[in-house]
Amino acid sequence: MSNTFKDWFCLNGRETFTIDPKVNPTDARFYFGRDPLRDRMKKQISRAFIDPQVPKMMIYGAYGSGKTQTLHYLAYELVNTTPKACKGKPHVVHLDIEVQSKSMAEQWHLQMMEGLGMATVQGWLQSLFAKSSNFEQDIDKLAGDPNLAMAFKQLRGGGDLAFNAWRWLTGAKLSPKELVEIKVTRSLADVGVGDMVAALQAIGNLARIVGICLVFFIDEMDELKNIKQGDAAESWHMFTRKLADSSNSSVGFVLGFTAVTVDEAPKMLIREDIISRISRANLLELETLSAPANVKAFVEEMLAHLIDQKAADKLIKAEKLPAAVSTYPFSASAFDLLCDYACQDAIKSTPRNIIRTINECAIAAWDGQKMIIEDDIVNEIAPIVFG
């Protein structure tokens, strides 16, 4: 018998039962036990590429309901099974937003730009330069503003001027001398958040021309609740509104935030003017699993993907273990017990808690060198998580 946890439980090319796409990017491919929701989200995203041509979506749910996994899964699906209507190769940017009490929308813009990266935009500019017969004219057209166009031209050139042009695009305050050097007349955002969204849209337009579709997946938007000042809140609201507006058809976004009900969402995100722009169908709730059938489906699907079924079947037969392949490494009664615990409290019946319980039960069995997780282990671990 092998002495690693992975082999002990016939894990399928992974170390543990923990699913975390941030630590293990390949985990982004998993989405268990929520077929109707998954299909709905994917359909909404597919439709979005027809009109308004990029996805504009918000996802919310209780803590642990799977927002992060959902964002990573949707991004994974977008890249790997790109909808036909998507005109270009998706370029996804993941971002965990960070918001302080006085943060203005400039901080959001900065984080989006840093998430995107100077080298990426420079690469797109080089691609356009290589294929365009009139680069300057194309840039003028896609930028729609002389300062933005100039910044793009400087950014393609490289060196200090390119770096300062990038800083300007991120919203950094440049000295008068630096502004003169990159040949722009004023700082970005001098006249409001519209400038910053215009810069993002121009980058989205650039991406589109070189065959790329730009979509941001932004998590932890509930951090917006940290904002205590009216001006700051209004700047975030206006930034969101302009991104949500139909005039933006080049920068997609999927926002995730923790909220048990929509009333708990950051107010600036769910004002009517924004919801009407993205459409209510794109405001999606991730419900807890709670119903026994949902929990069972979730756990069964999860085990089916994480366990090497052939190896498990071989092990069960060889060792005459009291388990079925579908519930391995749990015995049938331990599996039912786990599902019962997970259904006790709807609020705690979250994917995070279920995954954590499965992993901890497996570690407990591993500690006792038990090949199967029986009722006693579930009774020991599950109350800690769900109790």
Next chain:
Amino acid sequence: MANYTTDCRHIRLVTERTVEHFLQRLFLRDVPVRGLCLVSPFINTMEGSRFTLTHLSEKIRRERIPTYVVTRTPVEPWQEEAMVILAKNEWVEVRYNNSVHAKVYVTAATPESESFALFGSGNLTGRSIETNLEVGMLIVAQGQGRPLVEELYYWANNRLRILEESKLHQPIRAKRRKL
């Protein structure tokens, strides 16, 4: 005074009382903690320090924080004294791994952005806080610090615990309510 780097707000070099910085943040920030990992070859009661092991254990019990400790098998009376304190706490899992040399402390909080970690040279001992010359990196799960804290938590809470050498000494025993 701790000496901090200035180019990154979320990753700080701490050169004095390193472990105390971690404990201070744990005790002073009023955020729900969903998990605590303490990896230290040597642990003592930290009597005489600002935050003792008893204080820590009380906080863990009061706030019902699942806590995972990986340390070396105690051989000295002062190590055993510390283990006695932890043994009384039903929310603490203890594993002995005599290969452990790393000193890693991770607080997983809700929201995620409140999570933080310290890794460096300091053991969870009064001596490391009061007299030894230690260094450590204190990382907050924001900005560039976020993926580092997540990976440290995954390492301490998953990889390290399932090593064959990490022998379970004491499981979490809290809340044995059965269906």
